[in-house]
Amino acid sequence: MPKNIVKNVTTRAVGFAPILRYFFDQCGIAEIIDKHIPTDPRRKVLTHGEASIAMITGILFQVMQLYRICRFARETTVLKVLLPNIEPHQYFDDRLADTLDALYRYGLGNLEMMMTRQMISSFNIRTDICHNDTTTASVYGDYNNRLAPDTIHITFGFNKKHRDDLKQLVWSLSVSSDSAFPLFQQAYSGNRADVTTYVEQWLHLIDLLEDRSFLYVGDAKLASRENLAYIHDHDGFFLAPLPMYESYKAALHNAIDHHDHELLLPHKGRFNRGFEVALPIEYQGKSYPFRMIVLYDQSLFKRKRKTLENRIEKTKAAFDELTGKLNKYQLKTRQAIETACQKILKKNQTADFFTYRIKNQPVVTYKNKRRGRQPKNGQGQKVAVTTDHFRVELVFNPEAFEKVLDRCGYYPLVTNNSCQELPVEAAMKAHKDQYKVEHTNRRAKGSYRLEPIYIHTPQRIEAYLFLFKIALQVVGLIERNARASITT
Numbered sequence: 001m002p003k004n005i006v007k008n009v010t011t012r013a014v015g016f017a018p019i020l021r022y023f024f025d026q027c028g029i030a031e032i033i034d035k036h037i038p039t040d041p042r043r044k045v046l047t048h049g050e051a052s053i054a055m056i057t058g059i060l061f062q063v064m065q066l067y068r069i070c071r072f073a074r075e076t077t078v079l080k081v082l083l084p085n086i087e088p089h090q091y092f093d094d095r096l097a098d099t100l101d102a103l104y105r106y107g108l109g110n111l112e113m114m115m116t117r118q119m120i121s122s123f124n125i126r127t128d129i130c131h132n133d134t135t136t137a138s139v140y141g142d143y144n145n146r147l148a149p150d151t152i153h154i155t156f157g158f159n160k161k162h163r164d165d166l167k168q169l170v171w172s173l174s175v176s177s178d179s180a181f182p183l184f185q186q187a188y189s190g191n192r193a194d195v196t197t198y199v200e201q202w203l204h205l206i207d208l209l210e211d212r213s214f215l216y217v218g219d220a221k222l223a224s225r226e227n228l229a230y231i232h233d234h235d236g237f238f239l240a241p242l243p244m245y246e247s248y249k250a251a252l253h254n255a256i257d258h259h260d261h262e263l264l265l266p267h268k269g270r271f272n273r274g275f276e277v278a279l280p281i282e283y284q285g286k287s288y289p290f291r292m293i294v295l296y297d298q299s300l301f302k303r304k305r306k307t308l309e310n311r312i313e314k315t316k317a318a319f320d321e322l323t324g325k326l327n328k329y330q331l332k333t334r335q336a337i338e339t340a341c342q343k344i345l346k347k348n349q350t351a352d353f354f355t356y357r358i359k360n361q362p363v364v365t366y367k368n369k370r371r372g373r374q375p376k377n378g379q380g381q382k383v384a385v386t387t388d389h390f391r392v393e394l395v396f397n398p399e400a401f402e403k404v405l406d407r408c409g410y411y412p413l414v415t416n417n418s419c420q421e422l423p424v425e426a427a428m429k430a431h432k433d434q435y436k437v438e439h440t441n442r443r444a445k446g447s448y449r450l451e452p453i454y455i456h457t458p459q460r461i462e463a464y465l466f467l468f469k470i471a472l473q474v475v476g477l478i479e480r481n482a483r484a485s486i487t488t
Contacts, residue, residue, distance in 0.1 A: 001158070012077045013077065014077050014081050015077075015078060016077070017077065017078045017081035017082060018081060019478060020057065020078075020082060020436060020474070021081060021082050022475070023474050023477055023478060024053055024056075024082065026122050026123075027115065027118060027119050027122065027470075027473070027474065027475060027477075028115070028118050029049065029052060029053060029056070029115060029214055029470060030047070030049030030050055030053050031049065031056060032049075032051065032111070032114050032115055033048050033049035033052050033103070033111065034047050034048060034049035036048075036106060036110075036114075037049075037102050037103065037106050039455055040098075043085075043095070043098075045086060045090050045389035046086055046090045046091070046095060048099045048102050048103070049215075050083050050086060050098050051091075051095065051098075051099035052099060052103070052467060052470075053082055053098055053413060054069055054073070054079055054082075054083065054086075054091050054096065055069070055099070055100075055464070055467050056470055056474070057078060057079060057469050057470045058072060058179070059448060059467065059468055059471040060448075060471050060474070060475070061076075061078065062447075062448065064091075064092040064099060064447055064449055064454055065454050066096045066454075066455070067090040067092075067093040069093070069096060070088055070089060070091045070092055071088075073086075073088035073091050074088040074093075078470055079091070088471065090221045091228065097460060099463075100455075100459070100460040100463040100464060101459065101463070102245045102462065103320070103463040103466060104459040104460070104462060104463045108462060108463060109204070110468065111374075111466065112184060112185070112208070112469075113207065113208055115470065116183060116184070116208060116473070117157070117208070119181075119473060119477065122305075123477055123480070123481075125176055125178050125179075125181050126177070126178040127176050127178070127183065127209050127211075127214055128177070128213075128214055128215065128219065129176070129177035129214060129215045129217060129430050129433070130174055130175070130176055130177070130183060130205055130214050130215070130216055131174065131175050131176075131180075131217045131218070131433065131434050131436055131437040132172065132173070132174045132175075132198060132201050132202075132216065132217070132218045132222070132437065133172075133173060133218065133219060133434070133437040133438055133441060134170055134171065134172045134173075134188075134194045135170075135171055135173070135444075135445065136157070136158075136159055136160050136161070136168045136169070136170055136171070137166045137168060137169050137171050137445070137450050137451040137452075137453055138159065138161065138163055138166040138167070138451045138452055138453075139154055139167050139168065139169070139451070139452055139453045140452050141162070141456070150442065151458035151459050151462065152169055152187050152188060152189045152190075152458050152461070152462065153189040153190060153191070153458070154167050154168070154169055154189075154190055154458060154461070155167055155168075155170070155189060155190040155191050156190060156191065157170070157189075157190040157191035157192070158191075158445070167190055168190040169187050169188065169189065169190050169453075169461065170187070170188040170189065170190060170194065170197070170429055171185065171186075171187055171188075171441075171450075171465060171471070172185065172186050172187075172188065172197045172201050173185050173437060173440060173441060173444075174201055174204075174205055174437070175216075175436055175437045175440055177430070177433050177436065178480075178482075179435065179479065179480040180439065180440050180476060181228070181473065181476045181477070181480070182440065182469050182472045182476060183205060183208060183209075184201065184204045185204060185465060185466065185468075185469040186200075186201065186204065186210055187461065187462050187465050191469065191474045194221045195221045195222075195224050195227070197217055198216075198221065198222045198227050199227055199230050199231065201230060202216050202236060205213075206236075212234070212235055212236050214428060215237050215238070215239055215417065216231065216236060216237060216239070217238075217239045217240065217424065217430055217431065217433070217434055218239075218240045218434075219240065219241065219434065220240060220241045220242065220243040221243075222238065222240040223240040223241065223242055223243055223414055225281060225282075225283040226283070228240075228281065228283075228288065228290070228414065228416070229281075229283040229284070229286070229288060232290075232416045233414075234287055234391065237415070237416060237417045237421075237422075238414075238415060238416060238417075238429060239413060239414075239415045239422070239427060240413065240414055240415075241411060241412065241413055241414075241431070241460075242292065242412040242413065242414050248412065251279060251292065251412075252292070252294065252335045252407075252410070252412045253407060255275075255277045255292065255294055255412075256294065256406075256407050256410050259277070259294070261275065262274060262275045262296070262312070263275060263425070265295070265424065265425050265428050266425075266427065267429070267432065270298070272295060272296055272297055272298070272428065273295070273296040274293060274294060274295040274296060274424045274425075274428060275293075275294055275322055275424070276291055276292060276293045276294065276419070276424055277291075277292050278290075278292070279291060279292035279414060279459060280290065281414075287309040288416070290414050290415065290416050291414070291415050291416070291417075291419065292412050292413070292414055293412065293413040293414075293415065293424055293427045293428075294410055294411070294412050294413075295410070295411055295412075295424075295428050295431075296409045296410050297409055298409065300382070300408075300409050301408050301409025301413065304408040304409060305405060305408055306322075308401075308404065308405065308408065311348045311349060311350050312348075312353060312396075312401070313348045314348050315344060315345065315353075315354060316346045316394070316396075318344040318347075318348070319341075319344060319392065319394045321419065322337075322340055322341070322344065322392065323391070323392065326390050326391060326392065327388070327389055327390055331390075332388070333388075334358055334360070334388075334390065337358055337390055337392065338343070338358060341356050341358070341392065352397075352400050352404065353396060353397050353400050353404075353446075354394055354395065354396055354397065355394075355395045355397065355402050356392055356393060356394050356395065357392070357393045357395070358389050358390055358392055359390065359391050359392075359393060360388050360389065361389050361390075361391065362386045362387065362389060363386070363387050363389045364384050364385070364386050364387075365384075365385050365387065366382040366383065366384055367382065367383060367385055368381070368382060369381040369382065407449050411430055413427055415427060440472060443472070444468065444472060448468075448471065448472070450468060456457050
């Protein structure tokens with residue numbers, strides 16, 4: 001019987017490319033794109049679906065510039081495993097840019113619906129709770145928006161990294177509470193206010209999930225009266241922390257001061273506390289019967305207490321420093337000293353804890369009545385001169401401090417869901433899971449380098465962000481399956 005003799009064996013490191021290929025196939029990414037966006041007949045090799053796979057893989061390997069995909073394909077075996085029939089030189093940047101244009105022309109929202117539904121169905125993603133948050137992505141250079149009047153505008157806005165010198169866009173992302181799986185993304189102009197994006201994203205989620213019974217969780221910007229009224233009037237459910245406007249602050253303090261019992265809420269090996277009260281909100285002549293859920297967190301109490309004590313100490317130190325400056329330069333009048341004291345209390349937000357008294361102890365000195373040389377016998381006339389000499393007495397109010405300290409650690413949530421459908425404990429858990437979308441945004445801007453964006457036309461940027469979300473979806477699915485395999 002003849003023996004099989006292998007003379008040459010070539011080995012190559014493939015990394016986790018086979019895993020990627022499995023999830024790309026399960027999600028049907030290339031198939032869905034190629035089914036709905038046919039390739040130009042002049043393109044004989046690389047389809048739009050395959051080009052999209054290449055760009056998504058580049059994002060996962062932090063290859064963010066399109067022109068570097070060719071070198072990435074030559075120097076690694078990843079794309080050879082994913083797309084074995086494509087040669088590295090086929091991934092040139094103009095060809096990839098054509099795919100971004102084609103994706104945008106077809107409609108990114110339509111593609112998102114089809115792909116995300118496929119993933120939800122294939123991997124049984126739960127979507128009963130959805131979280132939304134926005135972030136900004138900075139760009140470098142001068143973007144000419146006149147070339148694309150119907151798309152987002154890359155412009156200056158409120159930059160969350162305090163880079164006012166950079167133009168930006170606003171990126172909104174919705175994720176499922178199940179493993180922080182990204183559901184929907186959308187780019188907005190750089191000067192778009194976050195508060196105006198929440199209702200639009202909620203409507204997109206309804207279209208995606210074909211259901212409106214999910215709980216929509218956001219940050220305090222969701223809790224504008226207009227947003228809450230719209231979602232409630234259209235049979236949706238929301239949960240968000242209340243912003244500390246004066247009316248809401250008064251309602252919170254009244255609830256804390258007059259509630260008679262609290263529920264113990266177990267969370268991560270310790271107990272939090274909580275209770276709820278009715279919170280009617282008026283909007284355009286209509287009263288909405290919402291619930292205010294007040295939660296107490298020990299860690300929040302410690303942080304707020306430390307901050308409060310620091311403000312107290314800074315106020316005392318500032319008044320001590322002021323004492324050495326009194327009766328000099330610009331602090332010689334009662335009005336000037338009064339202004340300086342108020343400025344210290346306002347800066348440290350401690351006017352509720354301190355009172356002060358400005359006392360004047362005039363100093364009398366004597367000077368010669370006449371100018372010039374005095375008589376030799378020293379009997380020249382003297383006149384008394386009275387000069388104001390101010391001092392400030394600072395008085396600390398411990399009762400006011402203790403009252404505020406008693407309220408530390410409490411924070412309010414607002415919801416329109418019933419107490420049967422959303423008990424206090426479930427509301428607490430849903431709110432604390434808001435970190436999932438925030439963590440996803442940090443990951444996008446951190447290890448996966450969402451910014452700076454190197455593409456220079458708004459349409460292609462929007463298409464690229466669509467592919468970026470798919471990359472986050474694939475990572476989420478890999479991690480979700482890995483956790484499930486470890487637990488079983």
